[in-house]
Amino acid sequence: MKKMRWLAMLLALVMVAAACGSDGDSGDTADGGDTGSESTDSGDSGDSGDSGDSGDTEEVDVAQSGDLTFHMITHSEDGPFWSVVKRGMEAACSDLGVECVWMPGFNDANQMVQDIEGALAEGSSGIAASLPDPTALVPVLQGAVGQGVPVVTLNSGANDYQEIGALTHVGQTEFIAGQAAGERFNAAGATHVLCGQQEQNNVGLTERCAGLEDTFSGTVTTDFMDLDADTTAQQAAINAAMAADESIDGFLGVGPVITMSGVRAAGDLGRDVIVGGFDLTPELLGAIEGGDVLFTVDQQQYLQGYLPILQLFLFQTNSNTIGGGQPILTGPGFVTADNAASVLALSEAGTR
């Protein structure tokens, strides 16, 4: 027992030292555009040192903002998409001098409910949550609003934020994004688009394909391919689907990884397929620059991390609400060969 206590004290010492140590290079207010702030975000707890870092937040009442702790509960782990959301959140928290806790739910609604309850139990000053599974999450978030804790929904949840009584929703309406992609395929002259999904039970992905089907003038075939974790199987499934139907001349991947799988499958088949994608990775942006991919729908997810924290902060310190009860749309924006190079630079820095 005694040994354990010593170990715990030693651990606490090390953590305090680490927290102090990170002050040095995170004192700048830039949006994480430089590598300096990148290197700190791997240690989540290390960032809590920022809250004590009052040098750049003088105009705010330090005591009050120091007391604020916001929780962001999302349904995904740190994929290429969510890591940028996380960076947006971190930048907002560092800019505003508040404490933030990032809680990824690993696609498990139950886990998210527990995380939200845990945040409430800790006396959270505000909750930002994504809503992949509204039935499970709406009641607990309504409970939070009932307790007087402000809630902002992000990413998915555009249809439910009002029912919760959330301040606003920050995200992209997936259906509208899909519709915009459909218009792009129309303009490019495609006749039969394969809409490939990398997850089976994700409402947002289904909505993207449904949006495509709504505006696209030709045929749309929607199909689950395989998970992003197994790109080999994903590519094989796309390959088989394309080979089975010669009329397919377009492919929309509803995520960046599956989009690249589609590019490779079309290349293997030697087919001339117009490829469109969703979201950004350096690889996908490189493919857009190289002409293999026509466009990608950019929902500027950095904003989905930054704006909810900003809204919660303004509400808590100044009782402001943004958007007038309407959702705040962060997309769809498009990245094409015209702007790929500049976006690529930002993406490599991890903010796009």
Place this chain on the structure above:
Amino acid sequence: MTDVSAVDANSATANDAGEADERLAYRSIFQRLFIRPEIGAIIGAIGVWTFFWAVSLNFGTTGGTQNWLDSASTLGIMAVAVSMLMIGGEFDLSSGANTGAMGILFILLIRETGELGGLGASIWIAVPLSFAFAMAVGFFNGWMVEKTALPSFIVTLATFFILKGAKLGLAKLIVGQISVTFTNDAHGYAFWQRIFAAEWERNSHVWNGRDLFYIGMFLVGTILITLSVCEMHFVRRSEPKPAGLGLFGLGMAGFVASIVLFHTTDGVGANFVAAAVLAVSVVVAMVGFGQWRYEPVAAAGGLRLNAGITNYLVAGLVSIGIAVACAFAIDSANSETLFFPFTVQGLRAVLIMVFVGVGFMLAMVAANRALSVNPITKGAVSTVIAAALAGFAFVVRASSEAAKFRTELFSVLLLCALALFAWAVLGTRFEERRRTDASADRLGTRGLLLGVALLVFAVIIRHLFVTDAELEAGVNPAKFSVRMLWFFGFTAVMVWILGNTRFGSWTFAVGGNKEASRQVGVPAARTKTQLFMIVSGAAWLVGMLLAFRLNSLQASAGDGEEFEFIIAAVVGGTLLTGGYGTALGGAIGAAIMAMSAVGIASARWNSDWRFVFLGVILLLAVISNRAIRDRADSARR
């Protein structure tokens, strides 16, 4: 091994007296084949392949084959290694994350230095360095399992989380990104790219003589297999009767003539003539071969049917009849999607397949029972089944014009019917062996292996080369990657290790009963640690293959795949409890899973139902494996 002949003599006399030591009881070639642990998986693989081949136009082509084989390669390498570990009685839940971790580690080592991280090492250094790290991970797993005496499920779960977190953490710390990429200008790239990602582009390798070569090899292989099976099934004559060879030669001449006839004409009538010549000459050749080499049957007996035979036979024929009824009742031209995963055509195909399969199996049970009555009865039952198969073939042919059944199915079914009929004829004329004959078995085994090798070689050649005619018809390009060679090579090495080395025997021993094996001197801890290192080494190999294929890896790459590896191993006949299974089974299990995934996409079924299908396959696989194991156990007892 030394006293085989003595045992032979003993068992021969004992058999005659009806009091054989059951451990030495003679098992026919079919019995011996059917107690192999991977036989369920092999039959399953053939079934799944045939199924998708029949319902999808693209699946059986070279493009489709390349597609599922490619998908099976990385899965298969891991499944083989995981099978070995499971035979050794342990699990490795970190194996999935490990594949991605090794790839990411490798990329981080070779990425150019500078603003966005990387060590900038030469690939020549990064390859052995990452391999050493893989060995360390495997050693750590094995060592922890041994030292803590905790279940490997728990220990490797911890390793899984560590690797998963380290992948993400390191990628973001060093590169500031979730996906790590590398460019082609790393030192040594050209060489190692060829080792791990070289590709064979089929469409740029034209060989117009391919089909002639293919058919020749295929026929030689088939003949060799047939004769080898005869050699292992019938009693050798004390002195060969050369007159039979004349008949054999005559049959072979007719055989060759029929093949030539098939190839020189396209007319339906001429093809039927050729088919008739083929059927007669095959039977003549086989009978001739038998007369030359084998003992005539002693007591053929008369036709005696009992209820046990007729019930099964009638049930089987009725089932095949239902399949025929389905074929006619359901409109094959209608391709609308049902509420079910299938289109009308797909549903029809499934129903037909199921009923034919069940009917055929029931009928075979009848034939098996007839065997215990007398050879003539068995011959008669087999002939009826062959006739039913041939009849079904014609139904398929009638409906193949309305699409969804490949025309080839007709010829394949007819060939099956012919094989069954010829075999039935042989059974009525020659004496089946009931005792071991070591020299005949040796010869037969060699012939069998050579025949299978020739068949495989023929198929490989057919897939690797393209003909001008195919190019003109606009065949889909297919790129065969060196990944498949790694898969085959790795499987072969592991099969050899498991079957022929001391380490292989130790693996079975520690998986069967660790304490007992330890007491008889097996170094259990070392064996298990080495097994963990094999899995980690396989994960490294897959990591390299992935890295060179994609030139980039997601931090999530491989996470969750470990269960696919375990499923593939289980489908391949490996027991979850350890001590039983094969390495080859894991490879075949991986092939089944890859075929299912690609086949469903290829047949354009609604992918929402994909996991239902996978679940059914998994269930069927484990049930049949169980049945086969029980049979094997009772055959040994």
